[in-house]
Amino acid sequence: MSTPLRLEVIVASVRPQRFAPVVADWFLRAARADGQFEVGVIDLIETPLPLDLSETPESRAYCERIATADAFVVVTSEYNHGYPASLKTALDTAKREWRAKPIGFVSYGGLSGGLRAVEQLRQVVAEIHMVSIRETVSFHEAKRRFDRAGETQDGAAIDAAARLLRQLGWWGRTLREARAVDPYPG
Template structure:
């Protein structure tokens, strides 16, 4: 008998937002990916925006359609984001704007990093954006303040608050992803 969608692992796409040269994003993203891949509820993929050519003018092409297909197939998302000038990276906004209905009725969590704020100002702005595209923002956030000091040479952290927040966020994300996948299967999300 074929496995039903309800019995299959949740498809989690981790979006790496920073596209700057010499970015710190891979260190933070790789750490979080190890946490997520250890969770049996999720099948984890990575959308690194540095490798995802999305047109700034939001025209549709084959790359955009492939991106939209990955968003459509996912049950949940986590954005790993830096904070630049009290905001989030422009590449992440382009990603959100390059799809529409594919985001709807799905949960998203945030892993942020930066200086003193740990990227939390970027996350608060992103919560407004994802609400507008009909996503559910997970309350728990993983945040690394003075991020470069929080990781050792092997990309590990001993930041207990971040480790704890990651586990709580993944549990909440799994709950919401399961509930929303069940709801979307029973009755497609309304909207134009």
């Protein structure tokens, strides 16, 4: 691998007093330690995207950032058996910039751990021509899984994160090379 893959981690929740930063920071430490990625963060609470999907200087800058990425991971909560509206807006704001790129998911929530949100997201990302990574990191009863320092002893999540990053790296390299040789026809 000549240059690291550009990974953008999208933090989906925009609620006040959200738990997202705890989960996202934990995953970001794992991704940065992995070594195969140059990691950026797109926190939707700090990303002013218009709800009507109109073009603005902010939405253009966002789309340019999406275009330069090789891979994505979404850190998402689950609200009412679904994913946050802010994430749907983020996905719909860009279009061709997503195509032929891999995306993984880190979810958290109550008993379901955000898995219902992830299953809905898999349908959406398929429609925008992305490759959904099979492995998912899921934190059931998330607030009980992290200590005050933002660390977890959840062995299943730690293992899933390592597998997700390996799979994301493989897909990221493979699709980056394929896009360079033969641009995606979508």
